[in-house]
Amino acid sequence: MGKQCRYFQWIEIDLNVLNHNIKALRSHLRLGTKFMAVVKRNAYGCGALTISRAALEAGAEYLGVYSLEEALELREAGMHAPLLIMGPVSPDRADTVVKQRLTPTVVEMELARALSHAGKKLDTVAEVHVKIDTGLHRFGVSIEESPHLIRCIGELFNIKVAGLYTHFSSADETDQTPTKVQLKRFLKLARLFPQIKLLHAANSAATLQFPETHLDMVRVGISIYGFYPSAAVRKTVLLKPVLSLKTRVETVN
Numbered sequence: 001m002g003k004q005c006r007y008f009q010w011i012e013i014d015l016n017v018l019n020h021n022i023k024a025l026r027s028h029l030r031l032g033t034k035f036m037a038v039v040k041r042n043a044y045g046c047g048a049l050t051i052s053r054a055a056l057e058a059g060a061e062y063l064g065v066y067s068l069e070e071a072l073e074l075r076e077a078g079m080h081a082p083l084l085i086m087g088p089v090s091p092d093r094a095d096t097v098v099k100q101r102l103t104p105t106v107v108e109m110e111l112a113r114a115l116s117h118a119g120k121k122l123d124t125v126a127e128v129h130v131k132i133d134t135g136l137h138r139f140g141v142s143i144e145e146s147p148h149l150i151r152c153i154g155e156l157f158n159i160k161v162a163g164l165y166t167h168f169s170s171a172d173e174t175d176q177t178p179t180k181v182q183l184k185r186f187l188k189l190a191r192l193f194p195q196i197k198l199l200h201a202a203n204s205a206a207t208l209q210f211p212e213t214h215l216d217m218v219r220v221g222i223s224i225y226g227f228y229p230s231a232a233v234r235k236t237v238l239l240k241p242v243l244s245l246k247t248r249v250e251t252v253n
């Protein structure tokens with residue numbers, strides 16, 4: 001009878017490496033450009049709480065999640081940093097959003113009105129960001145409709161559009177044209193609203209490759225975990241993988 005082997009495998013997350021990646025990415029930015037660590041989907045599987053805490057320690061000013069549930073989990077764990085919810089939020093959760101000082105993304109008036117009500121009830125101002133669809137055709141308000149939407153929100157009380165953003169569809173591809181077109185559309189729209197001071201557009205790929213997209217803040221997901229978004233992306237910053245797979249082998253008699 002031969003000996004049998006038992007394998008133990010686990011994934012290790014190195015927070016020092018995360019710290020290195022964020023600092024390296026930040027040093028690639030102009031002074032004054034803010035850094036949002038995108039920690040949606042349980043921080044790309046690495047654990048939202050641990051990663052968020054470490055990202056803030058490394059100098060991230062903002063956290064980005066997809067859903068209200070993800071945002072509440074971070075608040076409940078005592079994370080008080082500015083927190084952008086990048087996906088849709090149901091208007092009937094407006095009170096919770098305002099109470100927890102979360103920054104929701106607004107793309108239509110129903111949520112804006114609900115937040116305005118909640119802001120009035122709680123005697124505060126709900127700060128929101130408006131997401132402009134400049135070409136991805138996912139979640140966002142179209143370029144054509146956005147000036148009207150932003151003006152209508154501006155007429156409501158207890159709500160303020162603190163930021164405008166867009167998302168690039170192909171910043172990780174070799175052809176830079178779509179990104180340039182999207183940026184141009186976005187900036188043209190933003191120029192209509194000079195009072196809105198926080199413009200952001202860049203994901204990891206754009207942060208690495210297109211400094212002109214950095215604007216007031218970058219939103220970096222995959223690259224804080226140490227990955228380049230695609231093989232076509234220029235490695236302007238040296239990144240190291242935060243995750244490693246470890247194996248221990250034991251023989252069993």
Ligand SMILES: *Cc1c(COP(=O)(O)O)cnc(C)c1O
Pocket residue numbers: 038040086167202203204205219220221222223229
């Ligand atoms: C996921 C996401 C990001 C981060 O994208 P990466 O390619 O992982 O850097 C940025 N912005 C929005 C709106 C996102 O949904």
